[in-house]
Amino acid sequence: MSLTAPPAPRITYSAVLGSPYVARLLGGTLTGRLPNAMAPVAILLWATASGSSIGFGGLLSALYRLSSALAQPVKGRLMDRHGQSAVHLPAALLNSALLVALPLAGPCGGAGLATAIVVTGGLTTPALEAGLRALWPSVLPEPRLRHAALALDTGTQGLLYIVGPLLVTALASAYTPAVALAATAALGLAGTATVALAPPSRRWRPEQPQSQDAAQTSQLATPGVLLLFAALTGVGFAIGSLNVWSIAMAEHHHQDMLAGIIPAAFSISSFLGGLIYGRRTWPGTTTRRLIIATGAFLAGWLPLLALLGPYAAIAAVAVPGAFLTVVVACAYVTTDALAPAGRTSEAYAWLILAIGAGQSAGTALAGRLAEQPLASAALPAAGAAFALTILLAARRRLGPTAQRQRGRHRRPLPGRHSTP
Template sequence: MSTTTACGQAQDSGYRAVLGTPYVARLLGGTLIGRLPTGMAPIAILLLVRAEHGPLAVAGALGALYGLACALGQPLLGRLVDRHGQTRVLVAATAAASAAFLLLPCTGRARHPVLAALTVLVAGLATPPLEAGLRALWPVLLPDAGRQRSALSLDSSTQGLVFVAGPLLATGFAAGAGAATALVATAALGLLGTGLVVTSQPSRAWKPSEFTEAVHWTGPLRVPGLRVLFAALIGTGVALGAVNVLALSVAERHHAGWLAGVMPAALSIGSMLGGLAYGRHAWPGAPAKHLVTASVGFAAGWLPLLPDPAPAAAVLGAVLPGTFLAPLLTAAFLTVDRLAPEGESTEAFAWLIACIGVGQAAGTALASLASAPLLVAAPLLVAAVPLAGAAFALWLLHRFNDRLSS
């Protein structure tokens, strides 16, 4: 009992020390604000299409396209940051993404679907790699390895706020002033958050590593352990991508519109609580073992949502898998930090984020297809999509765990 308490107190002290370090709170806050568009845009796009009485399948397809474009853009932008620094890349990317969000309500999803799709594509591809960039800054801001670990735990836990506040902000703006206003707010928050990051001294002063030899075109993907981890996290992303469609499906079936934003937020609240609990203790074993354990809980947590529960039960059910999400991601980032080649940390972190994004796009698309009115078992099929994605991630991490530990 006394050992656990001491450990917890030490970790709490670590959190306070990390947040008290110059620029840490500003960079963490700016990154969270700047990443709000990734939590707001999928819901805002769904609501924009539905406001024009467009089918759920079309809404889901545009949401999936946005997620896929985000995923594809992250490694490329991460590689550019590793070569040219953060300032120019982040500023240019944020400007392009924000302009696309502002243009989308003017495209006419029904009259000009190709233009709408292209606009969504630009918004996704230009998503600035703020999360990967922040993790590349931790060694600069916090040279001590213990404080770096504390920062990473705090970072992974608080990132859940993006997917708590994002859906709620999008649904709130849409309900109060229309879906187009939600996209305007999305653009504004992206500009504000990125501005806080790029005007800070550590971000402006961050220098890319000097390369003594040409880097292979595959970058961090040439490391076998990273390939296993990234492939597994596609499955995790499938589960996360299906949540928005599952929430909208449950909301429409039970005539409870509030569920469209609350269910994804409940998942993220669970993630935040689980991540903070995980970070309070020094757990035995390597991060690779923690990945498997967290994946077991993440997969099992989706089971209560299979029988199409009532709205209140659905919200509680969404919390369960979330409690294992942040520990899973924290262990994944620690594994990437250990396996990433020298001078390629931003791109490696970006690949992790990208693979989750690819999975999210696939999960959104699969859940949208499963919700087709012609399918009698549609509610069960939609709820089975996140379970299938989480189970795939668990199988892969367990099957090839030795590659993550080597």
């Protein structure tokens, strides 16, 4: 008589999306986060259409992105203390009202009022991404379904930055930038309400410490967590420098469409890579998969050093794109394992901020080196190499032993660290 267990049934995305509340939460989060890609473009178009310089419009757009990123950990901490709905809904209402009010800033208060509205609007963007990641364990207790949902969730994020700017440009061209801002506000409010009013979000409360030694492990900023976030700034750096490199490629080859096609190829490949990754379980620990995926992410950037032509460049960026979702998904699982009970939303928010800070640094440096083709092409690989170096140095602080030490006061979920 064979004692070998039958193979587990294959995970399908229809099973994931058919689970209670999954489609609503994922769809609402994507809709509510679409303004993150729309608002900076809409703000820039509104500023230039109102007679301001493109430099001032770009400053407003950058301030919106920066203030939104910096406020993420604060909103994560508030969610861990007061629940998700109590934070999401007021933030969405205020953010939407400010976006709609922005067109009134020109005639009423000029540049100063416009800047204040934009910064406050960025500070009040709902922390939907961190909130959704915190909901998955309660919505999908089955580890294999949760693994697939996280890969699907992570893989779809890049598509927002393709759809969002296209939608804003279409609305501004067909109507006015003010209409684009109003549509951005409406989508953000509708998506956030869809999530915040769903029973899992309304009922969600952070997991609380259950042992006497919880106070000793309640610190979030441990060496392992800090090293993981430092590595993710390198991943963000690669993404941010790619966007500028694609513009430089477009100018060098006199093909304006390359500026959009290259990032789109990267994002679509990331989505497809996430779908493949989420459909099956993988051997080894999460830390091992994180390091291997980051190594493949780095290897994928190296062909750019050959100063490829347009078509080869489009094909080349699809390789690191395919591994991006794997890197980020594994990073979220590792963060969940290392973060203390009651602070998971805040930890996820810091992870998001780390990637965003890296993107900003990569964009800034790539802009300075845009006229040097080899240096510009080397920046994505440099960011990925930084990430891999940090992860290799930190692997003992991220592995199962460190996770057990950090998580000894947490209520374990079935298969929590073995599947995603």
